[in-house]
Amino acid sequence: MASIINTVRATVLSIANKNNYGYITPSDFNLYAKQAQLDIFEDYFYQYNNWIVKQNARVSGSGYADIIKGLVEVVDSFSLTSSYTPILNQFDLPNDYYLVNKIYFIPDNTEIERVSQSKILSLNASQLTAPSEMFPAYTLEGNTVTLYPSSTKSVKIQYIRYPKDPNWTYVSLSQGEPVFDQSAADYQDFELPLSDQVNLVNKILQYAGMSIREIPLVQFGQAEESIENTQQG
Amino acid sequence: MAYLTQYQYYENDGNNPENANWGSYQYVTLKDIVNNFELMYVGNDKLINNVERYNILFHAKRAIQELNYDSLKEIKILELAVDDTLRFILPSDYVNWVRISMYKNGTLLPLTENIQTNWSDAYLQDNNYKILFDQDGNVLKPEFSTVDIDRITGSNKTIYLNAESPYDGQEGYFYNGIWYFEYPIGGRYGLNTETANQNPTFKINKKSGVINFSSDMAGELIVLEYVSDGMESGVNADISVNKLFEEFIYAYIKYVILSSKFGIQEYIINRTKKEKSALLRNAKIRLSNIHPGRLLMNLRGQNKWIK
Numbered sequence: 001m002a003s004i005i006n007t008v009r010a011t012v013l014s015i016a017n018k019n020n021y022g023y024i025t026p027s028d029f030n031l032y033a034k035q036a037q038l039d040i041f042e043d044y045f046y047q048y049n050n051w052i053v054k055q056n057a058r059v060s061g062s063g064y065a066d067i068i069k070g071l072v073e074v075v076d077s078f079s080l081t082s083s084y085t086p087i088l089n090q091f092d093l094p095n096d097y098y099l100v101n102k103i104y105f106i107p108d109n110t111e112i113e114r115v116s117q118s119k120i121l122s123l124n125a126s127q128l129t130a131p132s133e134m135f136p137a138y139t140l141e142g143n144t145v146t147l148y149p150s151s152t153k154s155v156k157i158q159y160i161r162y163p164k165d166p167n168w169t170y171v172s173l174s175q176g177e178p179v180f181d182q183s184a185a186d187y188q189d190f191e192l193p194l195s196d197q198v199n200l201v202n203k204i205l206q207y208a209g210m211s212i213r214e215i216p217l218v219q220f221g222q223a224e225e226s227i228e229n230t231q232q233g
Numbered sequence: 234m235a236y237l238t239q240y241q242y243y244e245n246d247g248n249n250p251e252n253a254n255w256g257s258y259q260y261v262t263l264k265d266i267v268n269n270f271e272l273m274y275v276g277n278d279k280l281i282n283n284v285e286r287y288n289i290l291f292h293a294k295r296a297i298q299e300l301n302y303d304s305l306k307e308i309k310i311l312e313l314a315v316d317d318t319l320r321f322i323l324p325s326d327y328v329n330w331v332r333i334s335m336y337k338n339g340t341l342l343p344l345t346e347n348i349q350t351n352w353s354d355a356y357l358q359d360n361n362y363k364i365l366f367d368q369d370g371n372v373l374k375p376e377f378s379t380v381d382i383d384r385i386t387g388s389n390k391t392i393y394l395n396a397e398s399p400y401d402g403q404e405g406y407f408y409n410g411i412w413y414f415e416y417p418i419g420g421r422y423g424l425n426t427e428t429a430n431q432n433p434t435f436k437i438n439k440k441s442g443v444i445n446f447s448s449d450m451a452g453e454l455i456v457l458e459y460v461s462d463g464m465e466s467g468v469n470a471d472i473s474v475n476k477l478f479e480e481f482i483y484a485y486i487k488y489v490i491l492s493s494k495f496g497i498q499e500y501i502i503n504r505t506k507k508e509k510s511a512l513l514r515n516a517k518i519r520l521s522n523i524h525p526g527r528l529l530m531n532l533r534g535q536n537k538w539i540k
Binding site (some may be wrong): 013052055056109113115123126127129132133134135137 | 242263264267277278286287290291295459464467470518
């Protein structure tokens with residue numbers, strides 16, 4: 001698959017590198033790329049919420065006009081499922097989790113409900129709703145999940161992970177320019193879809209513009225991003 | 234839950250007990266109710282969103298409890314012998330009684346609830362009728378009150394026309410073809426039909442969790458018909474409800490959740506309230522099983538002459 005990160009870098013350099021003083025080093029680019037990707041990734045969840053509001057107001061369509069479907073597909077591309085066996089009723093979530101979608105026992109697929117710390121004592125004390133094998137619950141403290149009622153049955157967790165940090169890698173310098181190397185062990189492309197390439201360029205331009213104190217560059221990135229957002233509703 | 238095969242239904246897949254699934258198709262389980270509700274009535278494009286599963290579970294159970302109290306007609310029946318202290322301990326899942334009968338000589342005899350009390354608490358008193366307390370300031374109580382002791386020993390009397398009636402076995406006079414009695418019963422004031430029952434009587438002590446019987450009941454078999462709340466002693470897997478009430482339960486959960494949520498328009502709450510009530514009426518009518526054949530049998534006696 002074609003590398004997005006190389007195209008993004010080339011575009012950013014092409015726009016920013018006026019009179020050769022807007023050059024962005026690979027390490028700086030990787031930092032800005034990480035920031036930009038995280039920003040856009042988080043924005044998917046807010047967009048999802050906004051589009052639900054619009055859908056309920058009957059201002060979104062179905063079929064190709066079903067924007068939510070596209071957003072869900074992108075978010076789902078970050079979905080992972082892992083298995084755990086609790087020790088003393090507890091287990092730790094993976095380090096790269098962004099949000100937990102569901103936790104369930106295996107093999108019976110009984111979903112474990114997330115309960116807030118403020119409610120768990122009352123819930124345990126309730127005759128009608130106390131967590132049970134059929135309707136289990138969990139609380140989250142830091143990265144640690146605690147199961148109610150106490151159980152050592154294996155669980156599966158389906159979660160949305162953070163995107164991996166993008167890393168534009170190179171092998172050597174040729175005429176002062178680093179040569180892109182997609183085969184490096186630590187190479188990492190953007191994980192966002194190709195449709196986000198424009199957003200990535202705009203975001204990175206803003207960071208790069210701030211870095212070299214080139215306000216027109218920042219403004220250009222902001223203006224482009226604003227136009228993009230307006231078009232997307 | 235998946236549908237059962239015929240073999241699973243009739244033979245429980247060869248496991249014990251064989252009858253585990255008999256009649257199960259009439260019922261929908263609590264798990265199914267909660268699952269279906271979450272699936273069909275909760276979502277970003279639904280009236281209800283952001284509701285915890287335990288909320289749904291609570292209201293589903295409350296609906297089942299309410300239905301069990303009257304509409305469902307799920308009567309439980311328990312047979313036990315009355316002990317020497319003439320008590321029948323209420324079942325662990327007892328909520329209210331429907332009928333209490335004595336099973337004797339192959340016949341079920343419905344018993345009457347005594348309109349008077351036949352049990353009492355008591356406090357210990359000294360010779361000056363002062364109540365006695367222990368060192369912690371709690372009142373001292375005897376194991377049995379006098380009313381209880383007399384009932385257990387058979388020395389108390391009753392206003393019912395049974396063996397414990399104060400007039401039982403007393404003689405009258407037969408003069409000029411007419412019977413005369415020296416006590417206020419029958420001929421003098423007319424029969425009190427409310428107490429004209431010769432079977433033993435009972436009175437329920439709800440707080441103590443026992444049924445107290447009159448003194449001629451020791452060792453007798455009692456059949457208690459009662460209603461529970463359907464919670465099956467807290468075993469969620471055993472909780473189910475008749476399918477005729479399934480739609481009502483969804484409507485009930487929807488109504489109570491919406492009516493307790495902030496910012497829901499009143500017309501939506503009213504709509505769900507009407508839906509809930511209408512579905513309850515429908516389910517009750519369906520469950521009442523008014524069959525033409527049964528009506529015909531009942532109406533057969535309408536033209537019978539009372540001689």
